[in-house]
Amino acid sequence: MPLRTKGLLWPGLLLAWIVVSPLWSSDPATAMPKAVALLACSLAAWRMTTVVTVEEMFTCIFYTVSALLVVSLALVIFIPSIGVVQHEWQHIGNWKGMFGSKQGLGMVSAIFTGIVLLRLVRQRTLFDAVVCGVGLVCLLYSGSRGAGVMAVVAVACLVITRGNPKLASIVTFLFLADLLVVVAEFSYLYITGRESFLLFGYDINFTERTFIWQYLISVWPTHPYFGFGLNGFWTDENVYYAFKRLHGWVLDNDHSGYLTILLETGVVGFTLFSVVVVQLVFKLKHLMANVRAHRFSLEMAAVFLIMFFTINMTETFFLRSTNFVSTFFTFLVTKILSTPNVFPVPSVSRFRKMAPGLGAWSRGEARRV
Numbered sequence: 001m002p003l004r005t006k007g008l009l010w011p012g013l014l015l016a017w018i019v020v021s022p023l024w025s026s027d028p029a030t031a032m033p034k035a036v037a038l039l040a041c042s043l044a045a046w047r048m049t050t051v052v053t054v055e056e057m058f059t060c061i062f063y064t065v066s067a068l069l070v071v072s073l074a075l076v077i078f079i080p081s082i083g084v085v086q087h088e089w090q091h092i093g094n095w096k097g098m099f100g101s102k103q104g105l106g107m108v109s110a111i112f113t114g115i116v117l118l119r120l121v122r123q124r125t126l127f128d129a130v131v132c133g134v135g136l137v138c139l140l141y142s143g144s145r146g147a148g149v150m151a152v153v154a155v156a157c158l159v160i161t162r163g164n165p166k167l168a169s170i171v172t173f174l175f176l177a178d179l180l181v182v183v184a185e186f187s188y189l190y191i192t193g194r195e196s197f198l199l200f201g202y203d204i205n206f207t208e209r210t211f212i213w214q215y216l217i218s219v220w221p222t223h224p225y226f227g228f229g230l231n232g233f234w235t236d237e238n239v240y241y242a243f244k245r246l247h248g249w250v251l252d253n254d255h256s257g258y259l260t261i262l263l264e265t266g267v268v269g270f271t272l273f274s275v276v277v278v279q280l281v282f283k284l285k286h287l288m289a290n291v292r293a294h295r296f297s298l299e300m301a302a303v304f305l306i307m308f309f310t311i312n313m314t315e316t317f318f319l320r321s322t323n324f325v326s327t328f329f330t331f332l333v334t335k336i337l338s339t340p341n342v343f344p345v346p347s348v349s350r351f352r353k354m355a356p357g358l359g360a361w362s363r364g365e366a367r368r369v
Contacts (some may be wrong), residue, residue: 005339014272025229026236034231037321045330054297065112066131072097096142109135114154114303146314150307166325169289177307182258190217209255227266251336256310301332
């Protein structure tokens with residue numbers, strides 16, 4: 001199958017901007033390898049879109065994550081010194097399984113929950129039901145509230161989109177809604193100078209994440225247009241130790257994928273990213289409203305993307321160079337934006353002629369057309 005590039009202009013420009021940004025980073029020696037890794041993983045994801053279907057990718061993820069969660073549960077039960085958080089601030093007693101943190105276990109469990117629920121809607125098997133239970137238990141006891149929000153959003157979208165293409169196409173605007181919400185949040189912190197959100201008389205700081213956000217936003221105007229470069233913010237010693245003097249601790253994590261893009265790639269990078277988000281919203285909306293033969297794959301893609309955009313509101317997964325979830329996000333964006341537009345047609349024979357453009361979404365469903 002030939003490599004597809006149509007529809008990938010804006011993602012390509014965004015990737016190019018990110019890859020060259022280490023040139024003005026405070027530590028280009030460590031930033032450049034990250035940029036090369038990000039470029040390699042992105043090109044691999046692009047190449048993968050031509051040989052692997054979305055359904056095949058989700059099936060691989062399903063069985064792989066099933067094994068990881070079962071092992072995580074076993075570690076919690078039999079080797080709690082490894083599977084349960086022992087010394088992290090405010091996280092003691094939460095589960096992390098075989099992952100590096102409770103957020104890692106929660107993130108993976110939430111994504112897995114969305115995938116397995118879709119599988120159970122399509123076909124009910126004992127294995128799927130059992131591993132769904134394992135995923136829900138791991139999600140609950142990880143204590144990751146961001147992951148919990150992801151799971152709720154995923155289940156709600158699943159209920160809304162099933163069997164109703166029009167509603168499904170509207171749900172895709174949640175990507176854009178997430179972007180607008182974080183822009184409003186950061187604008188509020190920047191304008192007011194507050195370190196938390198004042199809502200109905202309560203100060204909300206998302207476990208002190210807003211302290212980090214306020215500091216990042218206050219420093220951002222020093223590099224507004226080009227940003228600090230990939231991996232160039234916390235590696236700046238002046239930035240790092242200024243935060244430590246201010247709060248007495250430093251986490252070295254933005255806790256917002258959106259803010260990471262703004263800080264490291266500047267207004268230019270954030271604008272390119274916003275264009276890609278808008279392009280993705282309208283392309284997926286079109287596919288959800290008009291494609292009938294690949295519903296399962298489309299619904300899976302939509303649920304994953306909604307969860308991914310949501311978790312990036314409080315965690316950082318955008319611009320991760322070798323993180324599989326981030327690479328899979330690139331795979332789906334490439335697959336969606338490079339898929340030709342398909343419109344409803346009156347005859348079956350004519351539809352057959354247009355279906356091959358979507359053949360790489362789901363081979364099983366393509367055979368049933």
